[in-house]
Amino acid sequence: MTHSSATADAFRQEVRDWLEENCPQSQRQPAVAADQFWGGRSGSFPSEDARLWYERMRDKGWVAPEWPREYGGAALDAQQARIIKQEMKRINARTPLYGLGLWMLGPALLEYGNTSQKEQHLPAIVKAETRWAQGYSEPGAGSDLASLQCRAEEHDDHFLVNGSKIWTTAADRCDWIFCLVRTSTEGKKQEGISFLLIDMHSPGVSTTPIELISGESEFCQTFFDNVKVPRENLVGELNKGWSVAKALLVHERKLMAEIGSDSPRKVVSPREAAEQYLQKDDTGKLTNTELRSQLADYDMQMHAIGLTHMRCFEERQAGVRSPAPLVMKYLGTEAEKTKSELLLKIMGSRGLGWEGDSFTDEELDTLRLWAMSKAMTIAGGSSEIQLNVIAKSVLELPQE
Ligand SMILES: Cc1cc2nc3c(=O)[nH]c(=O)nc-3n(C[C@H](O)[C@H](O)[C@H](O)COP(=O)(O)OP(=O)(O)OC[C@H]3O[C@@H](n4cnc5c(N)ncnc54)[C@H](O)[C@@H]3O)c2cc1C
Numbered sequence: 145m146t147h148s149s150a151t152a153d154a155f156r157q158e159v160r161d162w163l164e165e166n167c168p169q170s171q172r173q174p175a176v177a178a179d180q181f182w183g184g185r186s187g188s189f190p191s192e193d194a195r196l197w198y199e200r201m202r203d204k205g206w207v208a209p210e211w212p213r214e215y216g217g218a219a220l221d222a223q224q225a226r227i228i229k230q231e232m233k234r235i236n237a238r239t240p241l242y243g244l245g246l247w248m249l250g251p252a253l254l255e256y257g258n259t260s261q262k263e264q265h266l267p268a269i270v271k272a273e274t275r276w277a278q279g280y281s282e283p284g285a286g287s288d289l290a291s292l293q294c295r296a297e298e299h300d301d302h303f304l305v306n307g308s309k310i311w312t313t314a315a316d317r318c319d320w321i322f323c324l325v326r327t328s329t330e331g332k333k334q335e336g337i338s339f340l341l342i343d344m345h346s347p348g349v350s351t352t353p354i355e356l357i358s359g360e361s362e363f364c365q366t367f368f369d370n371v372k373v374p375r376e377n378l379v380g381e382l383n384k385g386w387s388v389a390k391a392l393l394v395h396e397r398k399l400m401a402e403i404g405s406d407s408p409r410k411v412v413s414p415r416e417a418a419e420q421y422l423q424k425d426d427t428g429k430l431t432n433t434e435l436r437s438q439l440a441d442y443d444m445q446m447h448a449i450g451l452t453h454m455r456c457f458e459e460r461q462a463g464v465r466s467p468a469p470l471v472m473k474y475l476g477t478e479a480e481k482t483k484s485e486l487l488l489k490i491m492g493s494r495g496l497g498w499e500g501d502s503f504t505d506e507e508l509d510t511l512r513l514w515a516m517s518k519a520m521t522i523a524g525g526s527s528e529i530q531l532n533v534i535a536k537s538v539l540e541l542p543q544e
Contacts, residue, residue: 155224159231166200167237168193175238176509182242184275186317198240198272207241207270208250215254215262216270223461244313245269245276247399249322252392256339256380265320265341277344278396279309279323279366280389286311287529289324290333290386294368296325296340303327303340303378305348305371315364316351318344322392328383339385341377342368357515394469396524401472402453412506414439414483417490435489442479442486449475467538474530477520484514 170193179190181198189195201207204218209225211217220228232239246269253262268274285292294307305325315321321342328336342349348371353361380388412420418439423431430436452468452475459466487510488495495510497503521527535541 152223152227156227156231159228162204163231163235163237166197166204167232167235168197171197171238171240172236173238174236176505179238180242181240181272182275182314182317183269183272184243184317184319185273186319187272187275194238194240197238201240202270202272208246208266211250211254211266211270215266222457226457241270241272243269243272243275244278244322245274245320248278248392248395249276251395252322252388253379255391256388260376261341261379274319275314275317277312277315277318277321277364277366279312279315279321279342281309281311283308283310283365287526289389290337292324292326292337294323294325296327296338296373298327298382301375303373303375305340305342305368305373307368309366309368310363311354312351312364312366313362315344315366316353320344321349321366322379324385324389327385334386336383337385337389338382339379339388340373341379342371342373346371346373348372393524397473397530398469400520400524401469401476412487414442414486414490417487421490421492421494435486438486438489442482445479445482449479467534470538471530471534473524474527474534477517478527480513481517481521484510484517488514 170191179194181187181189181194189198198207202216205211205213205216205220206218206228208215208217209220209228210222211219213219231237245265250266250269253265257265265274269276279294280289280292282292282294294305294309296303296305303325305323307325309315309321309323312321321344323340323342324337325340326336327338330336344351348369350367350369351364352367354363354365355361356363379385418430418435422435425431430439449472452472456466456468456472459468491507491510494503494507495514497507498511499508525533536543
């Protein structure tokens with residue numbers, strides 16, 4: 145046993161013991177949307193156990209294990225953070241705090257923010273005092289994000305922001321929004337973009353919910369009407385926001401690549417569903433040969449994705465630059481789509497319920513997962529755009 149594997153094993157045991165002692169039993173099972181804690185001024189704990197679990201994790205620094213201690217983290221390395229994740233997954237421990245601040249803005253601020261921005265925002269995110277929205281997309285700028293038009297005019301000590309952002313998830317419940325704004329129309333369109341942090345309670349900010357086919361509303365359009373934003377809320381340099389935006393997107397896509405492995409839904413795996421819903425012959429084989437081979441394909445695909453995740457992690461640890469993370473968002477979200485389609489085929493009409501007592505929670509969640517899995521192949525950059533990026537920067541194929 146090498147020194148480093150012995151150290152990792154010792155740390156794993158320490159994590160295991162700590163979780164055993166500190167994670168309440170009720171927090172050791174898959175969470176549905178209502179069980180998630182997103183923090184912020186409008187956030188509330190779904191239960192007392194959820195509060196206790198979050199507070200213990202926060203105090204331990206494990207809400208953001210890799211962040212420096214002064215910002216509320218535990219200053220752990222990537223391998224230790226991964227061990228915590230694995231051990232939490234082993235006992236089905238719920239994520240204590242959800243949030244775009246934690247997953248996306250925080251890591252970008254650690255790289256591009258100045259000291260006072262880090263001091264103001266990072267501890268507030270870990271303490272769940274602020275919830276963040278993402279202001280990237282606009283009605284005319286989704287895949288072609290660099291075409292964005294929301295303008296920020298420079299004044300002495302502030303910017304004046306006018307325009308709107310669309311598909312801003314939960315913006316009506318957020319305290320702050322990180323935004324890409326146009327600060328110049330000279331030169332290449334990517335070169336006139338800046339990255340601004342905007343307080344959602346500033347005069348001139350408003351949100352309108354966008355109703356979805358389900359009747360629920362998760363998205364908003366967020367409007368900025370002469371919103372005064374202090375100059376110190378500019379992250380990085382003026383007109384250089386595209387670099388911050390791209391770094392943040394890497395964190396977003398990494399997160400989305402793992403989406404299936406941290407599903408809040410109660411859905412069963414395709415293999416478990418096959419056991420429950422499909423007929424078998426005398427030898428125990430599924431009689432539906434088509435579904436049998438689709439299940440085998442799915443299992444092999446998931447195994448390959450798992451190995452590629454491990455490869456990405458080890459390459460990162462060894463400081464090797466690799467294109468693998470670029471393909472993970474595409475692979476992870478497409479696999480989740482395949483999974484939910486397979487589940488519906490296996491469950492037949494039992495998987496088509498939207499509400500009502502005649503369906504189990506798992507059955508009702510399957511259809512929601514199916515709808516959500518399609519959205520996930522669009523959010524954070526659609527699958528087609530991911531393939532374009534892979535073609536250009538990994539395979540170096542010609543543009544036309
Ligand atoms: C669940 C969810 C949450 C989201 N949350 C947020 C958020 O919080 N904040 C935010 O700013 N945005 C958010 N978005 C928006 C998301 O970033 C955009 O939907 C996405 O970038 C696609 O942009 P669009 O919707 O304008 O589609 P378009 O860009 O109009 O694309 C439409 C279709 O054309 C295809 N297409 C476009 N260009 C090309 C091309 N060059 N080559 C091949 N195909 C192409 C696309 O793949 C897509 O299928 C969210 C989206 C979803 C689904």
